[in-house]
Amino acid sequence: MTITLNGQTENFPANEMSIMELLQTKKINWKLLIIKHNGRYIKRAAYEATVLREGDDIMVLSLMDGG
């Protein structure tokens, strides 16, 4: 499947995958994240249950100290 991750087109062999699987595949391992799926904010508790499909748009923001 092809999805858009932070504005970039990305291809994956699987036809669908959870947000958790996407994070593992992309080695995104920051403790605190902001994730939007097709424009909708996804709480951390829903990373496992939220399934990505062909054409979906994902925004991932890693949060870190400093301000």
Add this chain to the structure above:
Amino acid sequence: MIYAIELNDMAKSTKEQISDYLKQFTVGIAGCGGLGSNAAMALARVGVGKLLLADFAIITPQCLDRQYFFAGQVGKLKVHGLRDNILKANPQVNVKAFDIKLCTSDVIELFATCNVVIEAFDKAEMKQMIIETMLTNLPHIPLVVGVGIAGWGKDVDAHVRRSDNLIICGDEVSALSDQLPVLAPRVGLVAHMQANEVLKLLLKDFILKTADQP
């Protein structure tokens, strides 16, 4: 020649028109440290009408190396010190100072009337709290966040990206650590990127009036 001078007198300068236009807007500043104090000063100088400042911390000597405070203000609340400094730069700004450690319900109550909000916290957990709160409860209000500001150099890595009403400024990788402190030039750079994004949003419908087009 005289005619030309009269025309110039009639038309306000671009800067004057911009500051007049900006008077109608309110910007929330969540956190008044390195990002918040510098961004707030920039917005005050261009003439944003109202600034809502929120922070619970006190100015310490360690703040002075990067935050918009002065040695004589050590011991004061940051929101009070920043209010004083803003009013010295531009007495016309309406500044509301809130001595508060923001939680979800405070964010909703305090920032509901803002045109734009700047996220300027130092802790990642607080950044998450305000982003989650704004995206969930106040999604119509743009939120400009600063993420990845520690260290020095790497100016080309700092960028702006947008996801609807969430605007992200910074390099998104440089986390504060013992080896990578937050230093004045780079935190100032990102703070001013945030202020610039706010200005871009506020001025999106601004129309410059010329002398023959009152």
